[in-house]
Amino acid sequence: MDNDNKKKTIYDLAVLVEASPSAVSSVLNGTWEKRRISKKLAEKVLKIADEQGYRLNTQASLLRRDKSNIIGMIVPKYDNRYFGEIAEQFEAMARAKGMFPVVTCTQRDPDLEFEAAKELVGYQVECLISTGATDSDRITAYCKAAGVQVLNLDLPGKDAPSVISDNYTGARDLTNLIFRRCQSDLGWSGPLRFVGGRLSDHNTAARLKGFMDAHKERGLAVPSENIQASGYSADAAWNSLRDFYPDGPTGVFVNSTISLEGVVRWHSQLADATGSIRFGCFDRDPFGKFLPGNVGMVEQNVPKMLETLFKMVGQSKLVQDVILIPCKLEEF
Amino acid sequence: MDNDNKKKTIYDLAVLVEASPSAVSSVLNGTWEKRRISKKLAEKVLKIADEQGYRLNTQASLLRRDKSNIIGMIVPKYDNRYFGEIAEQFEAMARAKGMFPVVTCTQRDPDLEFEAAKELVGYQVECLISTGATDSDRITAYCKAAGVQVLNLDLPGKDAPSVISDNYTGARDLTNLIFRRCQSDLGWSGPLRFVGGRLSDHNTAARLKGFMDAHKERGLAVPSENIQASGYSADAAWNSLRDFYPDGPTGVFVNSTISLEGVVRWHSQLADATGSIRFGCFDRDPFGKFLPGNVGMVEQNVPKMLETLFKMVGQSKLVQDVILIPCKLEEF
DNA sequence: GCACCTTGCTCAATCGATGGTGCAAGCAAT
């Protein structure tokens, strides 16, 4: 049978079916009717291809075709539900559209992001989705020079269309929710604290603005030590709170579920004060609802974001530059 | 400059540097010294390639080479830390070894798993890692016929080497921990309940055996209604518990963090009984520690699993069929 | 002045699949 482990090619099949490689090729790629190959030969080819376990060499096929149908995505991390959902749904939607998705995880490392983007361009992706990229403009510049479409997701970029959450409104709503619950549960009215993320990051900046505006509406000033955007890691959030022992009610706006891990660690180690703390988190995690003190989470609308994104794939003239997708606020 | 959006090829570069395409190629792929190309020409090629934004066409390159250096992985879901960590670390390790990782998510759908495996073979992967695959033997058979190495991860298969956790021991240890805490916290000694997973799945079966053996050691019988392996979804776990209102202390072995979501939902809705429940979970989630009633979690040793796996990549003669990696038990 | 080696390249076949073009056989119409 096929005890030789070399892969079968259309030339091998051609010998077996006693026909030409081009006939075999056209049968296998479905163009045989157009090429007036007889049904009889077509069936014979398919039968033998099946018996021999033939599989198209995608590399060779793509080299010859003009379209690759490959769509690439870079994603920072798989350590939270948000990016996990993005990757999963992106793959599902790409497949549904007959494309081949290639997703690669770049660890929030700008150089790795750029390397990965270059690699994907080498694989002839037709479109590259740059998700949460630290330096998306460098990627965009490279891809533009290579004639590859780029779309930004989650974080905006200057030179390519971007689909992102309405971070400002989501953050303002979440801040208001925390205010409301601090008032009703603790009889206390702020100001709140902001923990996690980076100020240099667009999303953190937009969320902080929503946070600040909610304070302004209440005529509240926010002391600068209340803003602790010390990075995207649980340890960073933990470090920025570890020496803080509240002497009264406290409300915390947590920027990302990763930061939430650090905040919850802090929260759980406070002896008495634990009951007089309320927090809310931008981004959702299914366990969040069950964490004591958590009053609500913002869920970014991933299906809607991806749906919007996929409408732009392959379009050359795109009107809008940054498209904002509303978030959903879940109160616990 | 490069305002034409067609991709540059070595032929385009050859014209610009006034040399042959083969000289250009050998400079770009680093074989130029072996091929006795002068340093002067090499530098000229590199300079112009850079100016022109040249990028190797991987498709064409791979077609000609014998090794692709692509390593593929299929993964069921990105909705939990375990598979997320596997994907992330797999990519990092593959890159560190100079390979190009392609990971694709197959939604626990056996047909999608198989389709994805076939696609990856078409992309000339040198090795396919089949992670948690429902029907790994079908994938193995296909890949063997195509001469592609397969390694199973997380779930074992008959016809290819497998690296999996020591589910039995991990589950027995976790069961013992739950017993211990039920005794010390509640003065109660079982029998416990088992929730989540599928009995047809090897891992669930091994974990259930560990669960049962821990009961046997204590001379305890487990009523059949205590075993609720109703699937891998939060809703399934929730459904299998929703009508259960404990009238005394209760201990639950939760099989996967996804099932834990359902269990916690149930737990949080019990009125009085909530304090007399203890549970533990196979698989870790950073928020688990903060869930009331949770006494511990089993963490699978992903770095060790992948390290073991990568040692086998490219090896033709492999001695051991199923390699068990010990888990770590974390008590809260 | 001739043989021989080294240097620095170029030539052309090749990887596997694709698709435009061409050609032979068969049949009908005149």
Place this chain on the structure above:
DNA sequence: ATTGCTTGCACCATCGATTGAGCAAGGTGC
């Protein structure tokens, strides 16, 4: 018997990069 159309394929250039083989120019030794 000749023209013309249809059917059913085969031939071959091509995609971009790689690599064994070969060749011309220049240098060295005797």
